[in-house]
Amino acid sequence: MRDKLLEAKNLKKYYYVSKSFFSKEKIEIRAVDDLSLSLFASCTLAVVGESGCGKTTLAKIILKLIEPDSGEVTFSPLINNLRKDVQMVFQNPYNSLDPLMNIGDIILEPLIIHGISNARNRVIDLLKLVRLEADVRNRFPREFSGGERQRISLARALATEPKIIILDEPVSSLDVRIQEQILRLLKDLQLKLGLSFLFITHNFSVVKNFCDFSLVMYLGKIMEYCSSRDLFERPFHPYSESLLLASREKKTKLKADLPRFEKISGCIFNTRCPYTKDKCFKIEPKLEEKENNHLAYCHFPLKKSGV
Amino acid sequence: MNEILKIEGLSVSYFNREKAIPALRRINLSIKEGKVLSIVGESGCGKTTLAMSIARLLPVNAEILEGSIIFNGQDICRMSEKELEDIRGKQIGYIFQDPTAALNPVLSIGAQLIETIRNSLRLDKRQAHLEACRLLELVNIPDPTNYLKFYPHQLSGGLNQRVMIALALASKPKLLIADEPTSNLDVTIGAAILQLLLDLKVKLGLSIIFITHDLSLVSFLADETAVMLQGQLIEIQETQRLFNQPREMYTRELLNSSKFASLI
Numbered sequence: 138m139r140d141k142l143l144e145a146k147n148l149k150k151y152y153y154v155s156k157s158f159f160s161k162e163k164i165e166i167r168a169v170d171d172l173s174l175s176l177f178a179s180c181t182l183a184v185v186g187e188s189g190c191g192k193t194t195l196a197k198i199i200l201k202l203i204e205p206d207s208g209e210v211t212f213s214p215l216i217n218n219l220r221k222d223v224q225m226v227f228q229n230p231y232n233s234l235d236p237l238m239n240i241g242d243i244i245l246e247p248l249i250i251h252g253i254s255n256a257r258n259r260v261i262d263l264l265k266l267v268r269l270e271a272d273v274r275n276r277f278p279r280e281f282s283g284g285e286r287q288r289i290s291l292a293r294a295l296a297t298e299p300k301i302i303i304l305d306e307p308v309s310s311l312d313v314r315i316q317e318q319i320l321r322l323l324k325d326l327q328l329k330l331g332l333s334f335l336f337i338t339h340n341f342s343v344v345k346n347f348c349d350f351s352l353v354m355y356l357g358k359i360m361e362y363c364s365s366r367d368l369f370e371r372p373f374h375p376y377s378e379s380l381l382l383a384s385r386e387k388k389t390k391l392k393a394d395l396p397r398f399e400k401i402s403g404c405i406f407n408t409r410c411p412y413t414k415d416k417c418f419k420i421e422p423k424l425e426e427k428e429n430n431h432l433a434y435c436h437f438p439l440k441k442s443g444v
Numbered sequence: 445m446n447e448i449l450k451i452e453g454l455s456v457s458y459f460n461r462e463k464a465i466p467a468l469r470r471i472n473l474s475i476k477e478g479k480v481l482s483i484v485g486e487s488g489c490g491k492t493t494l495a496m497s498i499a500r501l502l503p504v505n506a507e508i509l510e511g512s513i514i515f516n517g518q519d520i521c522r523m524s525e526k527e528l529e530d531i532r533g534k535q536i537g538y539i540f541q542d543p544t545a546a547l548n549p550v551l552s553i554g555a556q557l558i559e560t561i562r563n564s565l566r567l568d569k570r571q572a573h574l575e576a577c578r579l580l581e582l583v584n585i586p587d588p589t590n591y592l593k594f595y596p597h598q599l600s601g602g603l604n605q606r607v608m609i610a611l612a613l614a615s616k617p618k619l620l621i622a623d624e625p626t627s628n629l630d631v632t633i634g635a636a637i638l639q640l641l642l643d644l645k646v647k648l649g650l651s652i653i654f655i656t657h658d659l660s661l662v663s664f665l666a667d668e669t670a671v672m673l674q675g676q677l678i679e680i681q682e683t684q685r686l687f688n689q690p691r692e693m694y695t696r697e698l699l700n701s702s703k704f705a706s707l708i
Contacts, residue, residue, distance in 0.1 A: 187630040188601070283487070312487045312657035317701040339630045342660075346704060383635040387664045391632055 141213055142301055142333055143176040143199065148208035150194055150357075168194040169205070170357035176301065178215075179327065181334040183344045183365065185380065186354035192337045195354070196303050199335070200225060216300055221251050224294035228306040230286035234278040240264075240289055241274030247296045263292040267322065284315035288322070295326070303335045308343065320347055341384035345369055353377045356396075356405050359424050363431040373427055373438035375410050404436065412437065448619055448651045449498070450474040454511030454521075456490075456497055467493040467506070469675045475619070475668075480645060480652045482666035482683070484659055484698065490675040491655045495623050498653070499538060500528055515619070534564050537612030541624040543604035547596040553580075553607050554592030557614060564615035579610040582647075583640060602633035609640065613648070620644075621653045626661065638665055659702040663687055671695050 150169040156162045168191040176182050184192050197203045199210055216222040227233040244263055248256035261271045267288040294302050308316040336348055344351055344365055351368045353361040361374040372378045379391045390411045403418040416436050424434045456468040467490045475481040485491050496502050513520040540546040557576040580588035583606040596604055626634035644650055662669050670680040679692045690696045
């Protein structure tokens with residue numbers, strides 16, 4: 138059994154927004170609702186879901202950038218300095234790099250903040266690690282393409298020798314050829330440096346080739362939590378099934394869009410589920426282990442194999 | 445079958461102070477009525493420049509050097525601004541990549557739709573309102589009268605993209621140009637938009653030019669596929685044949701990347 142680097146238990150984060158500009162009535166939005174997960178050393182956990190399902194809120198809670206309303210995140214003793222050992226790569230490489238700093242300084246900054254010695258040589262090593270030439274140090278972010286910028290973000294994240302990197306949709310704004318390059322690079326780095334990734338994505342395709350475990354999120358809740366292999370071969374939850382279908386065949390069985398503010402009784406997925414029965418509208422299912430290490434939030438898990 | 449659009453020997457360059465940067469080099473292609481043509485390539489290969497040329501919406505530092513774009517027997521390259529008004533957004537509809545940026549944030553969906561409809565169809569307000577409802581229904585937005593009151597920021601990306609499609613269809617165009625219409629959207633929403641485009645193609649007999657970097661989208665939608673590399677059209681084939689027997693090495697590489705990054 139591998140070491141558990143991170144464990145989150147029963148995280149909750151609700152936001153309250155006004156119904157309209159003038160109204161005093163507040164609506165509760167459950168960004169993260171009773172969510173638990175664990176991340177093991179040298180493994181990748183995928184967090185999959187549509188936009189607005191709370192993926193990024195989850196990442197922020199883990200990084201302690203925001204406080205959860207309840208629940209806690211515990212790290213293994215291997216991680217003694219959170220800011221140094223847990224790093225993040227953001228979705229948009231165009232606005233996550235300071236346009237006024239050259240590449241050398243961007244990568245140098247975390248090294249100086251954490252007092253790492255021999256910093257200037259380390260910058261060159263880091264650039265080499267992400268397969269960029271050493272002389273890009275004097276250039277500025279605007280001179281680089283999206284894929285190159287994402288490598289620079291990655292070099293910056295790797296600077297402090299982190300154990301965990303949170304990747305928030307690192308490839309979704311890149312085109313497919315660059316996506317492939319970046320994903321292969323990430324995989325190489327994981328093998329070389331023993332990194333753990335928390336990989337946030339809305340695209341199932343990435344999960345198959347890349348992630349060991351998967352967590353499917355919908356409206357702040359876990360719909361399915363299992364190994365990526367199980368998820369692809371036998372998805373239990375109708376939501377996982379439809380995400381798979383959308384990735385694979387560009388078809389969707391889902392009804393309508395993500396409900397935003399409506400109160401839903403029973404299963405929270407019942408407004409979009411293609412297989413609803415009476416029970417789904419009355420009783421909310423629990424996230425249960427349906428099979429060995431395969432958890433699903435559904436009264437009627439799918440039985441057929443694959444999609 | 446009739447060709448609705450025919451591009452011949454089209455070259456476009458961008459100019460900066462020192463030099464000319466060629467963006468399109470002698471592009472030849474044509475699209476038949478009621479068919480979907482997909483243009484695939486990496487970012488920077490000139491896909492969007494091509495789409496913008498068809499609309500004559502190129503920025504001021506770009507120039508069409510040679511070639512012709514024949515639409516309905518007329519050459520778009522040689523039209524005056526006045527003549528273009530009749531083409532842009534009327535006979536040719538456009539859908540852009542980022543729907544939230546393409547819609548006017550200070551006007552309601554209804555106001556934008558009704559403005560566009562009255563601009564091209566000469567209807568009174570009440571009729572235009574009904575037409576707006578009909579268009580929203582056409583793009584599968586339920587309860588259209590309610591949605592007409594909303595502003596773009598109140599709607600999700602997927603709904604905004606549907607509104608964009610409705611706007612593009614308002615003037616009953618014959619040709620629709622969709623520039624990466626799904627790449628900013630979630631997979632499930634993107635899939636629904638693709639399905640919608642396919643339905644509309646059949647229902648309205650639209651011709652569609654579909655621009656994307658992702659070959660996996662193409663196989664479900666396009667009759668023909670053109671591959672672009674550095675401003676040149678390197679391969680154009682029937683979509684199924686392109687998938688089975690790509691002629692060019694580059695197409696093969698692109699297919700492999702798409703296979704890696706998506707599940708085809």
